[in-house]
Amino acid sequence: MDHPWPAEFEAQLRLHCRLLGESEALDPGAPLPELGVDSLAVVELIVQLEDAFEVSFPDEALTPEVFATPVTVWRAVQRLLPAGAAERRTAEPVLPGAN
Amino acid sequence: MDAWIRLQDVAGRLSAISRSHRYDPYQIFDWPESLPADAYWMSPELMTCHSTAVWDELTEAQRVVLSHHEAASFFSLNVHLIRDLIGEVTHRIYSTRYPGLSEFFHDFIAEENVHAWFFATFCRRYGRLYPARSVSLGSAPTDGMLADIAVFGRILIAEELCDFFNMKMADDDRLPPIARQVNRVHHEDESRHIAFGRQIMRALCEGAGGRVDPEGLAAVGGYLARYVTTCLRSFYNPQVYADAGLPDPTGLRARVIRDPGREAAHRAGLGRTVRFLDRIGLLDPAQVRW
Numbered sequence: 437m438d439h440p441w442p443a444e445f446e447a448q449l450r451l452h453c454r455l456l457g458e459s460e461a462l463d464p465g466a467p468l469p470e471l472g473v474d475s476l477a478v479v480e481l482i483v484q485l486e487d488a489f490e491v492s493f494p495d496e497a498l499t500p501e502v503f504a505t506p507v508t509v510w511r512a513v514q515r516l517l518p519a520g521a522a523e524r525r526t527a528e529p530v531l532p533g534a535n
Numbered sequence: 536m537d538a539w540i541r542l543q544d545v546a547g548r549l550s551a552i553s554r555s556h557r558y559d560p561y562q563i564f565d566w567p568e569s570l571p572a573d574a575y576w577m578s579p580e581l582m583t584c585h586s587t588a589v590w591d592e593l594t595e596a597q598r599v600v601l602s603h604h605e606a607a608s609f610f611s612l613n614v615h616l617i618r619d620l621i622g623e624v625t626h627r628i629y630s631t632r633y634p635g636l637s638e639f640f641h642d643f644i645a646e647e648n649v650h651a652w653f654f655a656t657f658c659r660r661y662g663r664l665y666p667a668r669s670v671s672l673g674s675a676p677t678d679g680m681l682a683d684i685a686v687f688g689r690i691l692i693a694e695e696l697c698d699f700f701n702m703k704m705a706d707d708d709r710l711p712p713i714a715r716q717v718n719r720v721h722h723e724d725e726s727r728h729i730a731f732g733r734q735i736m737r738a739l740c741e742g743a744g745g746r747v748d749p750e751g752l753a754a755v756g757g758y759l760a761r762y763v764t765t766c767l768r769s770f771y772n773p774q775v776y777a778d779a780g781l782p783d784p785t786g787l788r789a790r791v792i793r794d795p796g797r798e799a800a801h802r803a804g805l806g807r808t809v810r811f812l813d814r815i816g817l818l819d820p821a822q823v824r825w
Contacts, residue, residue, distance in 0.1 A: 469672050476758070476765045478670045483768065487789045492773060495666045503670045 440464060441510040448484045449506055452477040464507035471506075478503050485509075491516035538738035545734045546639035549727045553642040556723075560649045563720070570661050570711045575599055576606035577714070578707045581700055583771050586796035589787060601779040606714060607662030608775045609700060610654040613721075615667040616693040617651040623686045632683065639731065646724045657717055665772060681751050684739045688759045688812065691732035695808040696766055698725045733811060740815045752817070760822035763809060767801045767825075768792065798825045 439446060439462075446462060454472030456462065462471075473481065481503075482493055491513060502512045570576060579598060582605050584590045593601070621644055627633060628640045658664040698721075704710060705719035743752055771792050773784035781787055791797065802825055812818035 473672065475669065475672045476761045478672060479668070479765045479768065482668060482670075483771075483788070483792075486773070486785050490785060492785055493668075495668075498666075498668060498670050500670055500672060503672065 440507060441513075444488055445485070445510055445513065446506075448488055449473075449481065449509070451484070452481050462506055464510075465505050467505055468503060468509075473503075481509075485513055489513055489517060538734075538741040542731075542734045542738045543635040546636050546731060549731055550639045550642050553646065553724075553727060558720075560653055564653060564656075564713065564716065566656065566660055567711070567713060570603075570713070572603075573599060574711055575602040575707075575709045576661075576711060577602040577609060578704050578710065581609075581703060581800075583775075583797075584787075584791050586800060587791045587794035588796075589791050589794070593781075597779070597781065601776070601781070604662060604775045604778045605770075607658045608665050608772050609697075609770070610658050610717070611663075611665035611667075612769055613654045613697055614651050614658070614664065615669075616697065617647045617654075620690045620693070621647050621651075623690070627683070627686075632679070643728060643731070646728070650721055650724065653717055653720070657713070663778070665774060668769065668772065680739065680743055680747050681755050684736070684743065684752070684817070685755050685758055687732060687735050687739060688755070688817065689762055691729070691736055692759065692762055692766060692805065692808055694725055694729050694732060696804050698722055698729060699804045701725065736812070736817070737815055740817055756812075756818040757822055759812060759818050760809075760824075763805055764824045767805065801825045 450456065450462065452473045453462065454477075456471050468478075482498070486492055493512070493516070497512050497516075502508055575598075579585055579602065582590075582598070582602060584593065584598075584601065590598070624640050624644055624647075628644070629637055633640075655664055701718040701722035705715055705722050707715065710718075771788045773788045776784035776787050809818060809820050809823055813820050
């Protein structure tokens with residue numbers, strides 16, 4: 437499956453997908469709760485994404501709509517990255533079952 | 536004595552104390568126009584950078600300024616935790632699962648409403664009310680008794696952590712009198728809520744034996760272990776570091792969270808609570824990431 441995000445993003449997100457097997461592909465459109473990501477996990481996910489991508493989620497981005505699926509979260513991170521940074525990071529390969 | 540009967544007895548006595556100690560929050564605080572800029576507003580030992588390499592790099596003036604924003608951040612966290620618990624307790628106030636507790640719940644909600652008001656007033660007068668950095672995905676346990684154990688466990692963890700801070704700061708004469716008073720008044724009310732919280736957790740866990748799926752109960756224990764970590768992490772807010780004028784606030788948060796010096800502070804704040812939850816057979820301390 438082609439991933440619209442860099443390996444680093446998938447690795448961070450997978451840490452919190454408690455219902456997703458290691459060898460299972462991460463469906464970009466899967467609701468986060470169905471992957472095992474709950475309200476507690478989101479608090480940690482926010483911190484880890486901010487650290488990994490050196491961004492800061494503005495308060496208005498901390499909504500269930502933004503944290504609905506993997507792809508909505510990645511789009512929010514992309515919007516916070518400097519121009520061109522998202523493309524450079526996405527060019528990094530995603531290893532199968534990366535976590 | 537059965538834990539539920541004991542709980543009703545405790546709740547009745549706590550309600551009586553609460554009603555005889557009622558105060559007018561709009562009269563007891565004498566809010567000054569401003570607070571001294573050269574004083575700590577939060578005990579330095581309770582600040583998020585304390586006992587870390589970052590702390591050693593800060594000047595005394597930077598520590599003092601940071602304490603102003605960390606005080607507002609701590610009180611803001613209290614406001615958000617109270618909003619959560621008022622909602623949950625209100626939802627259960629006339630639940631048939633809790634016969635005899637409705638009177639206590641009314642007193643509890645009234646007091647928590649007052650606490651949220653004076654915490655928010657401090658923040659808005661002397662700093663800012665920091666927004667909650669969380670997103671509700673609504674995936675906590677929802678099954679009747681298991682949901683109650685998760686909710687009252689969450690409330691107890693939050694209250695005991697905040698009370699640890701309140702107790703220390705109520706008597707810290709490095710702090711302005713209004714900061715000490717806010718902490719003291721909260722501590723005096725919270726001691727009743729914590730007494731109730733421990734009793735209801737004992738009763739719920741005792742009642743759960745044989746009535747709920749053991750795997751479900753273990754899952755709630757795991758959920759609460761994660762909640763302990765989430766509560767502790769919520770103190771590390773990069774916006775606070777930015778407001779204090781410190782460079783690279785996100786990087787600074789990463790450094791202090793990872794600093795081994797913080798574990799002792801975390802255990803001091805919630806170690807007793809975790810041991811209690813272990814004693815009642817709910818939470819395995821090994822599951823907590825300090």
